[in-house]
Amino acid sequence: MPATLPPDSVGLVIPQTLHFDEPLELDSGKTLPHYDLVVETYGELNAARSNAVLICHALSGDHHAAGYHSMKDRKPGWWDSAIGPGKPIDTTRFFVICLNNLGGCKGSTGPTSINPETGRIFGADFPMVTVNDWVRSQERLMRRLGIVQWAAVIGGSLGGMQVMQWAISFPHALRHALVIAAAPKLSAQNIAFNEVARQSIFADPDFHDGHYLEHDTLPRKGLMLARMLGHITYLSDDAMRAKFGRELRAGKINFGFDVEFQVESYLRYQGASFVDRFDANTYLLMTKALDYFDPAAEFDHELSRAFAATEAEFLVASFTTDWRFSPARSHEIVKALLKAGKRVTYAEIESEHGHDAFLVPIPDYMNVFRAYMGRVSTEADA
Amino acid sequence: MPATLPPDSVGLVIPQTLHFDEPLELDSGKTLPHYDLVVETYGELNAARSNAVLICHALSGDHHAAGYHSMKDRKPGWWDSAIGPGKPIDTTRFFVICLNNLGGCKGSTGPTSINPETGRIFGADFPMVTVNDWVRSQERLMRRLGIVQWAAVIGGSLGGMQVMQWAISFPHALRHALVIAAAPKLSAQNIAFNEVARQSIFADPDFHDGHYLEHDTLPRKGLMLARMLGHITYLSDDAMRAKFGRELRAGKINFGFDVEFQVESYLRYQGASFVDRFDANTYLLMTKALDYFDPAAEFDHELSRAFAATEAEFLVASFTTDWRFSPARSHEIVKALLKAGKRVTYAEIESEHGHDAFLVPIPDYMNVFRAYMGRVSTEADA
Numbered sequence A, B: 001m002p003a004t005l006p007p008d009s010v011g012l013v014i015p016q017t018l019h020f021d022e023p024l025e026l027d028s029g030k031t032l033p034h035y036d037l038v039v040e041t042y043g044e045l046n047a048a049r050s051n052a053v054l055i056c057h058a059l060s061g062d063h064h065a066a067g068y069h070s071m072k073d074r075k076p077g078w079w080d081s082a083i084g085p086g087k088p089i090d091t092t093r094f095f096v097i098c099l100n101n102l103g104g105c106k107g108s109t110g111p112t113s114i115n116p117e118t119g120r121i122f123g124a125d126f127p128m129v130t131v132n133d134w135v136r137s138q139e140r141l142m143r144r145l146g147i148v149q150w151a152a153v154i155g156g157s158l159g160g161m162q163v164m165q166w167a168i169s170f171p172h173a174l175r176h177a178l179v180i181a182a183a184p185k186l187s188a189q190n191i192a193f194n195e196v197a198r199q200s201i202f203a204d205p206d207f208h209d210g211h212y213l214e215h216d217t218l219p220r221k222g223l224m225l226a227r228m229l230g231h232i233t234y235l236s237d238d239a240m241r242a243k244f245g246r247e248l249r250a251g252k253i254n255f256g257f258d259v260e261f262q263v264e265s266y267l268r269y270q271g272a273s274f275v276d277r278f279d280a281n282t283y284l285l286m287t288k289a290l291d292y293f294d295p296a297a298e299f300d301h302e303l304s305r306a307f308a309a310t311e312a313e314f315l316v317a318s319f320t321t322d323w324r325f326s327p328a329r330s331h332e333i334v335k336a337l338l339k340a341g342k343r344v345t346y347a348e349i350e351s352e353h354g355h356d357a358f359l360v361p362i363p364d365y366m367n368v369f370r371a372y373m374g375r376v377s378t379e380a381d382a
Helices: A130-144 A159-170 A188-203 A204-209 A218-232 A237-243 A262-275 A280-292 A295-299 A327-339 A354-359 A363-374 B132-143 B158-169 B188-203 B204-209 B220-234 B236-242 B262-275 B280-292 B297-301 B325-341 B354-359 B363-374
Strands: A016-020 A033-043 A054-055 A097-098 A152-156 A177-178 A314-320 A344-349 B017-018 B035-042 B052-058 B095-099 B152-156 B176-180 B312-317 B344-349
Touching: A016 A130, A016 A204, A033 B052, A054 A130, A054 A159, A097 A130, A130 A159, A130 A280, A152 A159, A159 A177, A159 A280, A159 A295, A177 A363, A188 A204, A188 A218, A188 A280, A188 B188, A188 B236, A188 B262, A204 A218, A204 A280, A218 A262, A218 A280, A218 A354, A218 B188, A237 A354, A237 B188, A314 A354, A314 A363, A327 A344, A344 A363, A344 B132, B017 B132, B035 B132, B052 B132, B052 B158, B095 B132, B132 B158, B132 B280, B152 B297, B158 B176, B158 B280, B158 B297, B176 B363, B188 B204, B188 B220, B188 B280, B188 B344, B204 B220, B204 B280, B220 B262, B220 B280, B220 B354, B236 B262, B236 B297, B236 B354, B312 B325, B312 B354, B312 B363, B325 B344, B344 B363
Parallel strands: A054 A097, A054 A152, A152 A177, A177 A314, A314 A344, B052 B095, B052 B152, B152 B176, B176 B312, B312 B344
Antiparallel strands: A016 A033, A033 A097, B017 B035, B035 B095
16 A cells, blocks of 8 residues: 555556457367456567566466556555566566466456356366466467567466476577476375365355356355465465464463464465455366476476477576475476586575565575576577 | 284274263363263283373374274274284283273264263364363373373374373373374464364364254265365375375376376375264364463473473484474474483484374384383382
C-alpha cells in the first residue's frame, strides 16, 4: 500500500492478453485449438530486440512478477525483489516479460476458462500440460514479440525447470539460463508430497470431480490442506523454529483442537488465504507438470546428454536449507552441465529460508544474481 | 502366516484386560472415573519381581509388540524383531510387558469405548491425554503387577518420550531407560505436519465432529490422508528413492490423476489399509500428546534440570536418515543428560530407513541393543 511507489520499483503495470489462434498440440496428445496468454512487461525492448529476458513462474506464481497494479496494492509482484531499476534483473537494461502459464488461473487459458468445444467452463476437462508444453507456448510468444533470442531465461523452482527445458529444446534461443532452486526431476519424496496434496483436493466433497465452478462452489478445505502441506516443504525446519518455535498462541495449552501453537495459526492462515486466489484444478495440473518433468528420460536417463546440444551459459543457484530441492539436486545439474562441457557458474547461498529463499532478497543471493546479470549482454550473439 | 512359529518367537500370545477403578485425574483437569488397560506379556516374572521390562508404544502402536495371536496371523507384533528368546529384549531373561495406552483403540479405554457418564461411545468426548498421563497410568499398572522397579523401560519415537517421562517422574522406578529415535520435544515443523494431519481428518464430512461411530461411518478419506502424510515423514528421501525411485506403475505416463508412480501406489495402500485398523479420534489424541510433550517446560526450558533427579542409566539411539527426529534431536537429550551428570550411552546407527528404522532389525542396531540389554541386570538395585 505504497503512498508513493519505491524508486527502484517498475511502477504501475498493466497486464496484457495475447491471443493465439494456431492450435497447440500438447504432450498428452490433446490439442488446444486456440488460447490466451496473459503477460506483463517491464523495461523497454531495444531496437535490435536483443535485450529481452523471460521470467518463468513457479507452482503458484503468475505473470505479475514486479511492480503494482494499483496504488492500493498491499504487495508488489512476486519477484519484485529481483526485478526493477538497479535490481539484479535491471529494467534500465533489460526488457523483461513474464507470463501466466497455460493451465494457470490468472487470465491465461486454463481450467477456469470456457472450453470452446462445449461452451462451458473447462474445469477438470482442461488437458494436462507439461513443462515442455509451456516452453513451446512461450516460444510462440517470443515469435509474436519479434524476439529471436532471449538475453536470458530465468526461473526458480518449477520456473527453473522451464529454463532447463528452454536450453534443451531451443538451444539458440537464449544466451543465458538462470536455474534457481530447482532440480533435474522430482524425487520420490517430492512426488509423494504432491500426491498427498492432490488427494486432499480430491477428497473434498466440494470438488465435484473438478467441476466445482459449475456447482457454484470451491473445494476450499482440500486446497487449503494442499497449501498448508506445501508451506511446510517451502520453509526449512530452522526457519520454522526461528519464526514460530513452540510459541503458544494463547500463552498456555488449552487441551483442545483449536489453534494452540503459532505455527498452526500461520499454516491455517496461509491455507485459507490461498483458496481465495488460486484454482484447485490449476494446482493439480501444476503438481503433475512437476512430477512429469524429467528431461533426461529421453536421453537414456543421462542428464549430461540432455544438455549436450545446449548453447546457453548457465547460472545454477541453490540455498543451504532448501530441503524441497536441496543443493544436492543443483549439484546434479551442475555436474551434468560440466560433463557436457558447458559453461556454468554455481552459487550455493547460505540461508535459513528453505525453498522460499529464492523469493527472498538475501544480500549474498542478490549480489551473485546482480553480478551475473551484469555480464549478460544486451546485444545479440555475433 | 507361519506354518510353525519361528524358534526365536515368543509364540502365541493372549492379550489381557486389566480394570482400574481408582479415578485418574488427567493433565487436562478432566478425570477418568475408571478405565481398562489391555496388556500383553512375554517371558516369566522372576520371584524377586526384578526382571520386568516395560515397552511403550508409538503413535500407531499397541500392546501387541511380539508373537502371534493365531497361527493364521500374517505378521507378528510390531517389535517382534527386538523381543523374543535370544533377541535384544531377551524373553529368557526378562518379563516383558506392553500395553495399549489410554486413548488407544485396541482395547484400552479410549474414544471407541463407552462413556460411563452418557452410556454412549466417547468419540470426540474422550479427554486429551498426555505423555505424563500415560506414565502415571503405567505406574498404576506396575503396582497392580506388584513390580517395584523396572529393569528397563524401552520405547521408540513417542514411546521414547514416555521413557524419558518415566525417568523424570519416577526416578527410582526404573534402572535403565532406552530412548530410541525420539526427541525432547517436537519442532515447529513436527507440529506443522501433525496439524495438517489433524485438519485432514476434521475436513472429512464423515468426521461428524468426532462422533462418526454414532453416525455409523468413518472419516476414511481424512484418516487416509493423515496416514499418507505420516508415511512420508517416517521414510527418508533416500529410502523412498531406493524403494520406488520414479518408477511408473504402468511403465509409462498416462496424463491422468490415477496412480502413475509406484510411490503413489504405496502411499494410497498404506493410507487405505490404516483406516481399517485405526481410529481417527485416537490418531488425533496421539498427535496432540506428541505436540504437548516438553518435559523441560516446567524447568525453565532447561532439559538438564528436568533430568537432574533421574536415577536410571540411559541408552539413547538415533538413525542417520531419520528426519522426523534426527540424530541432532537425540544429541540434545544426550547433552542434557551429560550436563546433569547422568550415565548415558549413545548410538547413532547408519541406516537408510528414516524414522521407521527403529522398527527394522538393522544388524548394527540389534547388536548395540543386544549388548546394552546384556548388561541390564535382572536383579534389583542393592
